[in-house]
Amino acid sequence: EIVLTQSPATLSLSPGERATLSCRASQSVSSYLAWYQQKPGQAPRLLIYDASNRAIGVPARFSGSGSGTDFTLTISSLEPEDFAVYYCQQRSNWPLTFGGGTKVEIK
Amino acid sequence: QVQLVESGGGVVQPGGSLTLSCAASRFSFSSYGMHWVRQAPGRGLEWVAFIRYDGSNKYYTDSVKGRFTISRDNSKNTLSLQMNNLRAEDTAVYYCAKDFYSAALQGNWFDPWGQGTLVTVSS
Numbered sequence: 001e002i003v004l005t006q007s008p009a010t011l012s013l014s015p016g017e018r019a020t021l022s023c024r025a026s027q028s029v030s031s032y033l034a035w036y037q038q039k040p041g042q043a044p045r046l047l048i049y050d051a052s053n054r055a056i057g058v059p060a061r062f063s064g065s066g067s068g069t070d071f072t073l074t075i076s077s078l079e080p081e082d083f084a085v086y087y088c089q090q091r092s093n094w095p096l097t098f099g100g101g102t103k104v105e106i107k
Numbered sequence: 108q109v110q111l112v113e114s115g116g117g118v119v120q121p122g123g124s125l126t127l128s129c130a131a132s133r134f135s136f137s138s139y140g141m142h143w144v145r146q147a148p149g150r151g152l153e154w155v156a157f158i159r160y161d162g163s164n165k166y167y168t169d170s171v172k173g174r175f176t177i178s179r180d181n182s183k184n185t186l187s188l189q190m191n192n193l194r195a196e197d198t199a200v201y202y203c204a205k206d207f208y209s210a211a212l213q214g215n216w217f218d219p220w221g222q223g224t225l226v227t228v229s230s
Contacts, residue, residue: 034216036152043202043220044152055218087152091215095168096142096154 002026004088004099012107019075021102023088028068032092035064035073038101039084047086048073078104109134109219111203116224123193123228129186129203129221137161137181140206142217143188145199145226155201156188157214166214170196193228200225 003026013019023033031051036044046055048064051071061076075082083106088099115127129141143155156177157166165177176189186203201224204217 036217038152043222044217045220046207046216046218049207049216049218089152089154089216091213094166094214096157096214098152098154101151 001095002029002090002093002097004090004097006088006099006102008102010103010105012105013078014107015078015080017078019078019104021073021086023071023099025069025090029090029092031067032090033071034089036087036089037084044087109205111205111221113201113203113221113224116201116226118227118229119193120230121194121228124191125193125226127188127201127224131184131186136184138209140211140214141179141186142204142206142214143177144202144204144217147199159212160210195228198226198228
């Protein structure tokens, strides 16, 4: 099973600041990595797939990068609605697995 | 837009059974693989099962193999998850999710997700 490790667990930032979230895989997943956003009481929402492609309707301030074992989700300038939990997910191997999540909270 | 509505959650005793359903609409259900993903209270996400668009293949996470069965009825646009021999650790919100790509032979990305149904396993 491919283990995805997200860091940091919590990121405390102010609106307008840049957020950089990390996801590290226990083995190469090529570019088969996605990012999801989950707000309290809501289902997750796909943000980025294939490491760097934004899903339909996702604002341009969200960007993904990386390949192999190291990936980054960047939010260029945090909006109030961006404070949430973010998960990475790989589809390189069965079982499909998620990282433990990074909570982006208001400082 | 795509709509996924889960139902069937509730409280069940350890060792009991429950069947979850997911009603799909506003997309060509028979063209997409479907997933179940769960989230224990206050915890992260865990993929549970995937079924191909035509039902020809099914995949499960190890912890549910032999206890859970994913199935679909393309004539009724419905996805199901039969859960047997339930354990306390199965307590979670269960989400159904559409696979990102049509006619995919393996699981990919989850997009979109339903709102989930809560399953509580407790005596």
